[in-house]
Every structure is written in C-alpha cells, then in structure tokens.
C-alpha cells in the first residue's frame with residue numbers, strides 16, 4: 130500500500146505514460162483538496178486531480194453514500210450546482226462494473242453525483258476487453274483510485290446462464306456470447322451449491338471479475354500492485370438498496 134505522496138507520484142507516472150502513448154495532451158484543471166499537510170509535490174498533483182484520494186477513502190465515501198441511499202436520505206439533489214465545473218473535466222472517485230439491469234443505478238445506490246463515478250455497464254457485470262479498455266482509461270487517464278465490481282440480487286443474466294447449464298437451453302442472437310462469458314463463474318457456483326446456486330453464482334461472478342481486473346496487465350495490475358488502486362467486489366440487494374461488500 131502506498132502512502133498518499135507515493136500514490137500521487139505513481140498516478141502521475143502512469144498517467145504521463147498513458148497520455149504519451151496516446152499522443153494526447155493533458156488539459157487538466159480543477160480545485161485543490163483540503164485536508165492534512167502534504168508535500169509541495171503532493172499538493173501540486175492533488176490540485177491537478179481533485180479525485181487524488183486513497184482507495185480506502187474512495188471506498189468509505191461509497192459505503193457511506195450507500196448507507197444514506199438505503200434509508201432514503203441521499204444528499205445529491207442539486208444537479209445544477211456542479212455543472213460548470215464538470216464542463217472543465219471529470220474526476221471520478223471510482224470505476225464501477227455494473228449490470229445493465231434497470232433496477233441497479235450506481236450513482237443512486239452510492240449517492241454520488243454526475244462526474245463522481247466512471248461506470249461500465251454490461252448485462253452480467255463482467256469485464257470484457259472493451260470494458261477493460263474503458264477501465265484502463267479510467268485508471269490511467271482519469272486517475273480513479275478504486276474499482277467496484279457490482280453484482281446484484283435476482284440477476285437475469287446469471288439466471289439465464291444457470292438455465293443454459295441446467296437445461297441446455299439455446300438462446301437466440303448474441304446471447305450465447307454473454308452466457309459463455311459468465312459460464313466459468315456460474316458453473317463453479319453450481320457445483321458448490323446445486324440446489325440453489327443463484328446467489329452463489331452472483332457472488333462468484335463478482336469475485337472472478339475482481340481477480341481479472343487485479344491481474345489485468347499492464348495498466349490496472351500495475352496500479353493495483355503500487356497500491357494506488359484497489360479492486361473490490363460487492364452485491365447490491367434490489368429489495369433493500371444495500372450493497373454488501375465481498376471479501377476477496
């Protein structure tokens with residue numbers, strides 16, 4: 130785990146290389162962070178990236194936000210207030226890998242406003258190459274310090290994969306590709322709990338994708354190894370609105 134200054138230096142190093150590789154210029158602006166005294170170098174970097182916070186601090190904000198959401202005391206009501214600042218740039222505090230399910234809305238579930246979450250959504254909340262590329266951009270260029278793989282209760286994509294495995298059902302169109310992506314985690318869960326595998330499959334799918342991100346070289350894995358980025362998993366319960374964080 131890096132301390133704050135080391136995290137900021139690591140972020141600067143990764144982001145510089147990403148931008149150089151992309152041939153892009155860094156048009157970065159933003160307000161500074163308050164808080165405890167830091168080195169001049171850390172202060173200058175934090176002034177560039179308002180989301181330059183430790184992964185555990187980002188996670189704390191999401192956990193606190195979910196607690197507010199679950200009891201209907203969400204604070205993000207004024208969507209006009211920060212719009213001008215958003216036009217100047219984005220500084221999300223977390224990347225989210227979410228299902229496309231219409232009942233799962235990460236910004237609401239974590240009580241975060243526009244510009245605060247970098248969300249990749251795909252039915253079954255798994256990481257494919259395109260999703261990984263988006264998250265690599267989030268880590269290397271936007272400086273997100275945290276990625277949450279967010280499964281949810283009653284996931285239709287996981288249930289469909291279970292049905293295919295149990296009944297050899299044949300799905301139309303491109304749906305078999307989705308099922309193929311989810312099969313390894315779902316099959317492992319089914320083997321462990323054949324009588325009622327859905328919840329276990331939802332959790333296992335989250336764990337599989339957390340590991341995939343942790344091992345996604347070079348961009349995400351390097352950021353994880355330096356301690357600048359943390360990857361965690363959670364499951365959103367549709368009925369209660371609560372997110373249960375999973376142990377690695």
Ligand SMILES: [Zn+2]
Pocket residue numbers: 228229230252253254281283284285286287
């Ligand atoms: Zn789902």
